[in-house]
Amino acid sequence: MNGIRKGASRLPGAHADSVHAGVEGLTDYARLVLDAVAKIPPGKVMTYGDVAEFIGRGSARTVGMVMARHGSEVPWQRVVQASGRPAEPLIDEALQLLRAEGCPTRGERVVMARARWDGS
DNA sequence: AGTATGACGGTTA
């Protein structure tokens, strides 16, 4: 329904789409990602791909980009790779935080079968 | 308009 998407209802002078950012200088997409991550319950995790699917936009890659820039504002440790392993530069700290909140782990990875959150 | 990049994911070897 409705074809209008961009253009219109935009302040004159603004470039367009996601630029101009409303809060914290975040793009609309970044807000969707961070909002989703903030909803993951303690002890549970979502993969980058899960988040993209959950918000219906982007991909695992694009979610990773948002997390790299603004992840510090949310429970970033609850977003892991599909393998259950936290992203490269954060493995140790992420595992430490996850174990502290009761997330099941084995070695350097989260036991996805038990900790993966479906968004319910 | 295009090109390059990246806290990814899945497949194949």
Place this chain on the structure above:
DNA sequence: CTAACCGCCATAC
């Protein structure tokens, strides 16, 4: 298990 490849898509330039 590791490594290479390709698809993915918002952003930056």
